[in-house]
Amino acid sequence: MNVIGAILDHGSRLLPFALLLAAWQGVAGSGLADPAFLPSVGAIGHALIDLGATQSFYADLAVTFGRSLGGLALGAVIGIPIGTVMAVSRQAEGFFGPLVKATYSLPKTALVPLLILWLGIGTATNVVAVMLATLLPFVVYTYHGIQGVPRILVWSARAMGVAEHRMLWKVLLPGAQHAMLTGLRIALGFSFVIAIAAEMIAAQTGVGKLMFIYGESGSYNYMFAAVAAIMLLAYVADRITVAVSNRLLRWDDIENRLG
Amino acid sequence: MAMRVIWGMAHWLGQAVRAAYPLLLLALLWEVAASMGWVRPVFLPPLTAVIGQLVALMKSGELIGPLAVSLYRTVVGLALAISVGVVVGFLMARIQAVRWLLDPLIAFSLPSPKVAFLPVFILWFGIDHLSKIALVAFTCVFPFIIAAYAGATTVPTHQLWAARAMGTSSRGLLLRVIFPASLPSLMSGVRVGVPYALVSTFTAEMIAGGGGLGGELVLAQRYFETPSVFVYLLVMLAAGYVIDMGVLRLRARVLRWHEE
Numbered sequence: 252m253n254v255i256g257a258i259l260d261h262g263s264r265l266l267p268f269a270l271l272l273a274a275w276q277g278v279a280g281s282g283l284a285d286p287a288f289l290p291s292v293g294a295i296g297h298a299l300i301d302l303g304a305t306q307s308f309y310a311d312l313a314v315t316f317g318r319s320l321g322g323l324a325l326g327a328v329i330g331i332p333i334g335t336v337m338a339v340s341r342q343a344e345g346f347f348g349p350l351v352k353a354t355y356s357l358p359k360t361a362l363v364p365l366l367i368l369w370l371g372i373g374t375a376t377n378v379v380a381v382m383l384a385t386l387l388p389f390v391v392y393t394y395h396g397i398q399g400v401p402r403i404l405v406w407s408a409r410a411m412g413v414a415e416h417r418m419l420w421k422v423l424l425p426g427a428q429h430a431m432l433t434g435l436r437i438a439l440g441f442s443f444v445i446a447i448a449a450e451m452i453a454a455q456t457g458v459g460k461l462m463f464i465y466g467e468s469g470s471y472n473y474m475f476a477a478v479a480a481i482m483l484l485a486y487v488a489d490r491i492t493v494a495v496s497n498r499l500l501r502w503d504d505i506e507n508r509l510g
Numbered sequence: 511m512a513m514r515v516i517w518g519m520a521h522w523l524g525q526a527v528r529a530a531y532p533l534l535l536l537a538l539l540w541e542v543a544a545s546m547g548w549v550r551p552v553f554l555p556p557l558t559a560v561i562g563q564l565v566a567l568m569k570s571g572e573l574i575g576p577l578a579v580s581l582y583r584t585v586v587g588l589a590l591a592i593s594v595g596v597v598v599g600f601l602m603a604r605i606q607a608v609r610w611l612l613d614p615l616i617a618f619s620l621p622s623p624k625v626a627f628l629p630v631f632i633l634w635f636g637i638d639h640l641s642k643i644a645l646v647a648f649t650c651v652f653p654f655i656i657a658a659y660a661g662a663t664t665v666p667t668h669q670l671w672a673a674r675a676m677g678t679s680s681r682g683l684l685l686r687v688i689f690p691a692s693l694p695s696l697m698s699g700v701r702v703g704v705p706y707a708l709v710s711t712f713t714a715e716m717i718a719g720g721g722g723l724g725g726e727l728v729l730a731q732r733y734f735e736t737p738s739v740f741v742y743l744l745v746m747l748a749a750g751y752v753i754d755m756g757v758l759r760l761r762a763r764v765l766r767w768h769e770e
Contacts, residue, residue, distance in 0.1 A: 264614045271615060288634060346532045353533055356750030357743070358709040360716065362723065364731035365739055369553055444622040451628065451717040459626075466629040474629055482622040489621035508714065 274313040298476035301389045308461075313485070315457040318374055319446035322381020323438055329382070330433065338397035338427075339419070351390060359384035359441075367453055377449045377457075384445045385438035388391025392434025396427025429503060432496040435510060439492055443485050461480070555737045563737035564744070572726070577745060580722040583639055584711045587646025588703060595651045596696065599658025600688065616655060624649040625713055632718055642714040642722075649710045650703040657699025661692025694768050697761040704757055707749050723749075 267502040268510045272292050278284055279291040290298075296458055336343040340444055364385060408422045409415075424431075450459025457479055465474035493509045527534070537557055543549055544556035551559070567573040602609045627648060631641040665688055673687045717722025723742050730738035 266613045267614045349532050358712045360713040361746050364727050369734055393671055444625050447623050448625045448713045462629045464744045478626050481626045485622045
C-alpha cells in the first residue's frame, strides 16, 4: 500500500516535467521556432546520450566539479575557523567584521579578471575564485550559528564540569551544526556558479568552456544537452548535501532539518 | 558650545576609525606594499594610483556610461523577475493545480547554476541587453516566487474569512489583503534578489561583452590596465553596497506598520 502511494506520489511529482518536455516538443515540432534555436526534445536527448558515451565530456565535468569542490573545501577550511574565532573573541569580531561587511556586496565573479592577472588562466584562478566566493557563507553561518547557541547550554555544560577549552568542541560547534550545514548548502550552489562562470570568462577546459564551443560551432542540441547535464548534476549534489546534512542532524529537532 | 561640537566630532571620528580600522589597515598595507615595490604595479598598483584612475575615468565618462548600462540591465531584469515571481507565487498559493504543476519544476531549478543558461539566452536573444536581462530575470525569479508564495500562505485564514464576510471581491482580496500581508516576505526577497541581479549582470557582461561595468572590467584586464581593473571592482562593490542600503531604507518605509 505504502509502495503504491510512494510511486503515485513520485509520479505526480514527475508528471510536470513530462508536460514541460511535451510543451517544448510541441513548440519545436510546430515549426513556429527555428530548429536551430529550439532543437526538439529528441535531438537534445540524442545529444545527451551521445555526450554520456564520450570520454572527454566526463573529463570536462570532472575538471569543472573538481574546481568547484576544491574551492569549496578551501573556503570551508578557511571560513569556518574565521567564523568561529569571530564568534568567541571580541577582538577578532572587531577585526573581521568590517572586512566581511565591506566585501559582502562584492560580486565575486568580478574577481576573476584580477585573478587572471595574478595567476593566469586556468585551475588556480578558478579554484581561488570559488574559495573567495564560498568563504563568506562559511564565515557568516558559522558565526551566527555559534552566536545562536543558547547561553543556557553553555552554563549547563559548565555546571556539569566541561572545561572551558573543550566548550567549543563539546557545545558550541555541535550547536552551530545546523547553521553551518545551511551555509554549506548555500556555498555549494555558489561554487558551481563561480566555477562555471569563471570558465566562461576565460578557460581552456571545463563544461563552461565546452558550452561556448558548442554554441559557437552551432551544435545547439549539444549545448542544450550540456545545460541539462549541469542542472541534473547540481540538483543531485544539492540532494546529497541535504541527505548527508539531515543524517548528521538526526539528533536535532525535526524543524531544524534542511528541506 | 563650539568645544562641545568639536568634542562630539572627535568622538564620532574615533568611533568611525575604531569601526573601520581593519579596512584602513588593509588600505595602508596595500599602499605601502605597492609603493615600496614589493609587488609589481601590473599586479597591484598603489591605492593612490587607483584613486587617481577613478577620478580620470569619472572625468572622461568611461565610468558613468558603463555604470548606467549595467544598472539599466539590473533594474529591468529585476522588475521582470518581481512581476513574474509575484504573480506565479500568488497563483501557487491560491490554486492547487498551479502548485502541483510548478512546485517540482521550481524545486529542480532552484539549486542549478543559472549562469549555465547564458549560452542559451545568447542564442535566443543575442549578445546585447536582452540576453543579460534574461539571465538576471531567470536568476532572480525563483527567490521572488518563493517569497511571494511564502508571504501569501502566511495570511491567517480568519483574515481571509473576515474580508470575504465583509464583501471583498476576489480581486480585492488579492490586492488589499494578500498583497499587503506578503510585503514583509517580498521585501526580504528583494534584499536577497538585488545582489543576485547585480552579480548576474556583471557576470553576463564579463562573459559576453556588450559594455557595462563587467565588459569594461574584462577589457581593462586584457590590456593590463590594472588600475582600471581595481576601479571597476571598487565601483561594483560600492554599487552593491549603496543599493543594499537603499533597499533597507525602502523596506523600513514600506513596512512601517509591521513589527519585526
